[in-house]
Amino acid sequence: MEKDQRRHRIAPLKTNVPRRMALEVHSHLRRLIISGQIRTGTILSQAELARDLEVSRTPIREAMRMLQEEGLLEISPNQRARVMSIDAEALESLYCRRVLLECLAVRLTVPIMSSDDRKRLRAALDALCTDSCRSNLRNFIQRNSHLHDMMVRHAGQNLIREIRAARETSELYLSLIYASQGKDWWKRPELEHIEIVAAYEAGQSDLAAVRAGQHLAQTAFELLQNFAPDYEPVRLREALKLIGSNTNASAVKD
Template sequence: MTQQNVLEGLPRPIFTSPRTTSMELHAHLRRLIIDSALPPGAVLKQAELARTFAVSRTPMREAFRMLQEEGLIEADLNQRARVKGLDATELDQLYAARISLESLGCRLSTGFLTADESRLARECLRSMEQAHMAQDMTAWMDSHRRFHGLCMARVTEPLRRTIDSFAERSERYLRLFQLWHHQSFEVRQQEHEQILAAVEGNDPSVAGSLMAKHLSRTALTVMQDVSTEAEAMAIQVSLAMAVGSRARQK
């Protein structure tokens, strides 16, 4: 795919302040990659993107650096980058980390949500349903991110930052799940409701197990889409630890 073809029809970012240009560029490009508007393998050149978006090379270089740190692009010394392909091993390990950490976060928070946190989590569930009906996946992702955070409300820094980092890096695969398995929304919404009810209850093991199983279903489904030969060993081990069962032996 040529650079010209990649750039044709791309939406332009909206900048609010010169001081935040690099952050807004990063967020815009990140969304284009996650939504597959910039597909795997697409070649991105800093100079041409800077001209297209009417910005200087400095904020574009910083945006590329952040995208590379997130594992979304592979960059070279010639200021050219390529959108990374889908990687079953990366998906396996990202979600294994999320399963371990978010199930822990739910366990730590079970029985300790405030009334306001419960109310906000249920508002997120309603917002997710409305966004799904409107086919506004950006709004759905925002509400989904807040919902998961509220189910782990008692998690503090630096663990919170670590969990958020893994969740952000796995958003690309979550978005593909939505695109490829749109019909599964109701089942996933029910799982979210069950997780919240468990966190509002008094059995941490139930809450942790529900979160672990919820995350593993998403990951295993997308992994099969990406590679039918992938074995998901990291996910299996992490899930077994989270729910207290024995991992399948190879």
């Protein structure tokens, strides 16, 4: 195993429900991947995981298949598994989906928010704008997810379910932003979150949707600039036009 692909030993998995073992393993590994504790590009061995988690290979194999279906693992014909690395087109497609779905959900949510909804949204923002989130990616991901849930809470369960699935997959990339931008990585998203919530509080659904779309797209632009600088995100630019954004997306070349 190459040096940059090494991982720390994973703690044993504690479960008292053998018939749910594959689901437990899947959930555990998924959290480790999304939080960045298992980094992109890491090679995962069924034998090593079985030893670390103290389970048999059968639930490991099923859990890895589930992770592959979610796009978090790449498995070759010889069963060599690698945690997903940056695929520029796949990343762009994911964020196009997020931009379009979440902007629709924002437009549906803002007009029918109650005063209590707006207070809860402000509380979610305040919880995110703290030193514990600025210095700990895991805390940031958890609080960020809650804030985005609040932003789309009246969009309907089916749409919310699609949005959450896309967001959870994109959370894998946040560890790359964190690693590539140093200690001040949180400043840009924090400022954008403040602007988005201000639009909610003013009841400006169109502005809130545009700000939310720009916020999501900017994360993708930064990732592409760092990890695929020659890739031109034409589809994402078109998605921004559809939501009424005239942003120039200065994070990437024109």
